[in-house]
Amino acid sequence: MKNSNQAIDVTRAQYAAIRAWLQGVAAVDVADRWLSADPDIEWTESLALRALRAIRATLAQLALRHEQEALASLLATGPRSTTALNQVLAGLRRLEELGTPAPATKHDVRLWFAAPLARRLQAAGVATLGELMTLANDLGRAWWRRVPRIGPAAAATIVRTLATAEATLGRLGAHVTGVSLPAALPSPELVPHAGRAVPLEAIRLPAALDGRAGINRGDINRCRIDALNDYQAIQTWLSLWPAGGHTWRAYRKEAERCLAWAILERGKAFSDLLTDDCLAYRAFLAQKDFGPRWSGPQVARTLPGWRPFQGPLSTRSRAYAEQVLAALCEWLVGRRYLDSNPWDGMPALRVAALDIDIERAVPPAVWQALQPWLDAQAADDVRWRTIRAAVLLLHDSGMRVFEAAGAERSGLRPAGGDGPLWGELRIVGKRTKTRMVPISRRAHDALVAHWRDLGDEHAAEGPLLAPAEPCTSPRALAKAADGRRGYSDRGLRHLVTRAGEAFRAHLEQTDPDLRAQAIHLHPHAFRHAFGTAGAEAGVPLDVRQSYLGHASPATSAIYDKAGARRRQREVAKLFSV
Incomplete structure (x- = not known):
């Protein structure tokens, strides 16, 4: 047996x-x-x-x-x-x-897997082999992360079992098995009131709703862009920004949501939308539950389980969506692709002015505990040495994550001496403005260890941070083919955030009280820590503004406000007399 x-x-x-x-x-x-x-x-x-x-x-x-x-x-x-x-x-x-029957989609997972494994699958809502196939194909190779207490070894065993029963269960995609399959068929056309939303790159417009005959189309003979339909017009607008950049991704997200919504929910082309439709879209975005055709867990855009939403949107997110779509329509009106902007005259959503929340900084006590923990993790692990270099760099320089991801070694400027400041780094920040940021000696030492792992410790060129271990994901392979070695801002953010999660898990076991303070360990929390520490140390405002890259000194001065820690420390003096 x-x-x-x-x-x-x-x-x-x-x-x-x-x-x-x-x-x-x-x-x-x-x-x-x-x-x-x-x-x-x-x-x-x-x-x-x-x-x-x-x-x-x-x-x-x-x-x-x-x-x-x-x-x-x-x-x-x-x-x-x-x-x-x-x-x-x-x-x-x-x-x-x-004899032995072949696995069937209706079979209970308990019939094919050991009892402990089957119980974990059932606890995650996976009762049958068919549901297990759907989960794996929707979420890809990391599907098992959605099932508590199932690791990569057990997941590999499950995938082998499912793959050998392709004749009766259907096919697992290459994004699950890692085995190349014939080219996938293109996505079907969007159908009003049916199907699900798909990413912009997979959208196929039905001929009747592609916008060629939209009721809000401008004079085609005077159109200033070479776009025959709504999809091409939106792609032309997106091409104004560097592909893959933060702004491009943010605008693509809002455009693809609205384009799919117009067809799936309203049965209209994007260039058919009127102000009444914009009001309906506002109500749609305000929903608490978008349903399974629109909402799902965050997965790669190439996977069938991708959905445009991961949960309800905040008022600020809804207001941002309307601003982006209004700007898109205004640009298309200016290009004479659209006759008028359906968002004109719509009262803007009222949202409180966004302010820097200095309470989201990494607390000093957490930082003091994080440093030795990172050192211990990095002692014999290449990946953790990369993480330590990234965290020290972000905390001690005040850089935004996209600035750190794009930083080059050629921008390093040593200051000389053996003090705690090693020197400075020239970077390109917001609005493509260059500035200098400080590089502490401990951050530089961590970077040198990271470069040693990369095998090019003394190279004068190249990214400041790069994956030390090769990755075989399609995105990583495409980057390597283009000659790009460093992290993307998303990749670096993911690296630091996952390290923060691991540190919180460590504190839960060793120091629950400190764990309660370790709420914010994302990349921007380290930037806030830099600004807060600089204000408390008495670093002049103009120096902080220069290093943080704020357009106005008033923004840098926000860190001068008394944070909770400082307020409590100072007011405690009142009760000691």
């Missing part, structure tokens, strides 16, 4: 052994006659019973796979009457003729 997640093979000798045992032959005699592969083995009563019970349990599971629930129940409990015994014996004869 094999493990429960594979085909069950029961030999004729094992069938004969279980029949004899059920009819009253002593367990030891049964084992000696039918189960002894080794002539020198000495069967005891306990060993024989253990072997026979294992065969009986296996046959009960096989009966369930063949949908023979009555036989499975009798095998599990044991026949307690002559009638029941005869039913079991007849059932075993039928079972032997049927």
